[in-house]
Amino acid sequence: MRRVLLLGGTGDALAIARSLPAAHVYSLAGLGRVPGDLACAVRVGGFGGVDGLVRYLCDEDIALVVDATHPYAAQMSRHAREACTIARVTLWAVRRPAWQPQPGDDWRDTADWRGIVERIAGFHRPLFTLGREPLAHLHEIPALQHWTIRCLDAHPGNERADIIDARGPFDLAGERALFDAARIDVIVSKNSGGRATEAKLAVARERGLPVVMLTRPALPDADRSFDDAVSARDALQHWLTTQ
Known part of the structure; x- marks a missing residue:
């Protein structure tokens, strides 16, 4: 089976994780509470850098990585981009738009x-x-x-x-x-x-x-990017039905 690895920790990631079937994996850095209402597997902790993530992708037959980490988790996003390139795995990313100053803001x-x-x-x-x-x-x-x-x-x-x-x-x-x-x-x-x-x-x-x-850190490009969790979730559900 072609499996999905969802990199998360944010509310966006959790919204996507709740739509994942049991065969797929939701990965958390370990800083927050682990949800108890998910059908998918939950993995807590790091991968051991780019090399460790490459090994994980290969050993677990991951075909798609969805990066829904925090916009400031730049190192994880960079590692995901590099590991997916090496392992030839597709990378999607949820890139939440930044807030913009409004009239009256200082x-x-x-x-x-x-x-x-x-x-x-x-x-x-x-x-x-x-x-x-x-x-x-x-x-x-x-x-x-x-x-x-x-x-x-x-x-x-x-x-x-x-x-x-x-x-x-x-x-x-x-x-x-x-x-x-x-x-x-x-x-x-x-x-x-x-x-x-x-x-x-x-x-x-x-x-x-x-x-x-x-200020936000620069994040790497993904093979496909989404502004919000709903769009990513819907695209992921379509991907799952076509595999």
Whole structure:
């Protein structure tokens, strides 16, 4: 049987995974909760670089890889492109469009952690929605700042940081309540795109708060790309019926 390997971890990937029959594989990096309602196999953990992924594709008779990883998981996307080229396996990708600034937005782009630190230097109560990266810098928080960090897994904070483990989607009411409770005066965000976590940007716009936006990494081309999970899922269902 010609099998599918779905590379995921995002809500887009999960929506596709729920349509996969038992013979196919949904692969997670291991940072989030493993869904319990899937018919397909679930694999957790890395492959061991490009060579390990090539071996997996060959050993498991994978005929199609669908890259539905996070837009900032650039290394995994590069590895998938290289491994599929070597193994002569078709690669599809879900490339979620980036958010675009709207009238009233105050976005301040930066490419790395150093730039983030520089851009929040004049603020007191930043909200970080970058995932795990800020957790490595808890000991560096300036005395005049208190950080609120939202990520997928629980982690102890300290006297100058609160950690919120939460997974979207987030709505306007909930985001407004968070901004009020934590007295947020600046947001630090990845440009993830999609609707699940977009409400924070609307609240920032309402309140005239700046958003320090981490620019997206460049991603490799795929043999076929989709803007959303629905289009990818429908194309995949057609592919499965023709094999």
